[in-house]
Amino acid sequence: MCSHFEAIGKNEGYEKYFKTAPPETSGRTNMWPRYQGNFIRKPPATDPHDEAVPAREAMAGRWGLIPWRLEPVTEKIKAAMARSTFNARIEGIEKNYTFGPAWTRGQKCIVPTDAFYEPDWRSGKAVATRFTRADGQPIGIAGLWDVWTEPGKPPVVSFTMLTMNATDHALLKNYHRSDDEKRIIVILPESHYVAWLEAPVNKSIDFVRHFPHDQLVATPSPPKPPKGQQQADLI
Secondary structure (H helix, E strand, O other): OOOOEEEOOOOHHHHHHHOOOOOOOOOOOEEOOOOEEEEEEOOOOOOOOOOOOOOOEEEEEEEOOOOOOOOOOHHHHHHHHHOOOOEEEOOOHHHOOOOHHHHHOOOEEEEEEEEEEEEEOOOOOOEEEEEEEOOOOOEEEEEEEEEEOOOOOOOEEEEEEEEEEOOOOOOHHHOEOOOOOOEEEOEEOHHHHHHHHHOOHHHHHHHOOOOOHHHEEEEEOOOOOOOOOOHHHOO
16 A cells, blocks of 8 residues: 655646646645645546536545545544545455445546655565656556535545555565555556546456556655654554
8 A cells, every 4th residue: 555655746747747737726745644635637527529628637635535425424524534545445446435436436536646655674674665667757646536525614625546456566565564465556557547537437447457567666765754743653
């Protein structure tokens, strides 16, 4: 799973690599769960015959998906917002209470990043490791988005990253604790960005594949944790 990433740091990267204008409201660059970050989606009301409606849009949202059907009961809301919903397992996702509705409605997105982090436990201690693309391009991570509305309050836009088993991935199988399941975020080749956002639900699973290990670079690089929190609590 991924609990820390670096969002792309330059607005021109949205247009150059993701063919969309940068978001009107920028999220953080150094991202941790429940922070406000950026993602790219196909607008819900896209009309291919309306030139005023963009094919894709970048927007800000909470990293940690809150399902639209969550009932506005205070304690349930607090519990949902505290849950670790920043990663979504692809296995059985269509039946998952939190992520299933977004998946079946085709609410897919791309999370644009410069790097993501995973812990390396092979030394016996967690060493945060920074992963980047070998060619220097941004990493487009497959995700889902949703909008939750509480009566009388502004809607909460949120997103999550998809993950899959990494037991057979030549690089990522070496990370996380030895007794934990190996997971990897679903990284999209840039040639699949448009197709991923536009594919019908019954074809979406076709894009869930391992990103080639030789196209990623792993560099031990302990990140600076948010102020007031210990690094060990955030890996």
